[in-house]
Amino acid sequence: MSEISLSERLGRRLKSTGQVLATAESCTGGGVSAAITDIAGSSEWFDRAFITYSNNAKMEMLGVKAETLDSHGAVSEAVAREMVLGALAxxxxxxxxxxSGIAGPGGGSETKPVGTVCFxxxxxxxxxxxxxxxxxxxRSQIRQQAVETALKVLYEKLDDSAC
Structure with missing residues (x-):
């Protein structure tokens, strides 16, 4: 499944179900929103993108709590949850x-190696x-896999909901 064809399918599914999407991206730097807005007519089902690369941006734009960042780190399921709920809100x-993830080549650790991406x-x-x-x-491959995973899970959720 190519990224563009997946984006097109996702767009059709969002439009047919009346859903509107927002993204909150860190390590992909807007890759998901770029894949979405590559599709003509995406303004009908795409509202906005938050590219929150820094922790300050995560807090200011999405309401991620400083305590969550301090306790879990930016690359964590807790932060990914606050980011997605902040994007909706x-x-x-x-x-x-x-x-939010570690695309590399640096930045990894023993507990969070390069390639760790939380959604x-x-x-x-x-x-x-x-x-x-x-x-x-x-770095490029990790970011591409993250974009494809983000789109695929959205599409699968909408596909399951349509059944």
Whole structure:
């Protein structure tokens, strides 16, 4: 499944279900929103992107708590959850995805090696999915895998909801 075709399918599904998406991205630096806005007409189902690379941006734009960052670190499921809920709260979206990870080549540790990426997905009806993935490859490959994972889980959620 290519990124563009997945984006197109996701867009059709969002539009047909009346959903509107927002993104909150850190390590992907807007890669998910770029994949989405590459699709003509995406303004019908995409509201906005929060690119919150710094911890201050996460706190200011999404309401991530300093205590959460201090306790868990920026690359954590707790922060991914606060990011996705903040994206929903600070947008007109009905669904959102968040991503925070270590794309490398530096920045990894024994407990959080390069390739560790935490995601949050949520909608305004109370559905939440928070998950950590461990991707392999260089910086570009890790970021690409993160973008594809973000889109795929959204598409699968909407596909399951349509059944």
């Amino acid at each position: 600070n947008s007109q979206a009905t669904m959102a995805v968040s991503i 949050g997905w949520a909608d305004n009806l109370g559905w939440e999915k928070i998950k950590t993935y461990h991707f392999k490859g260089d």
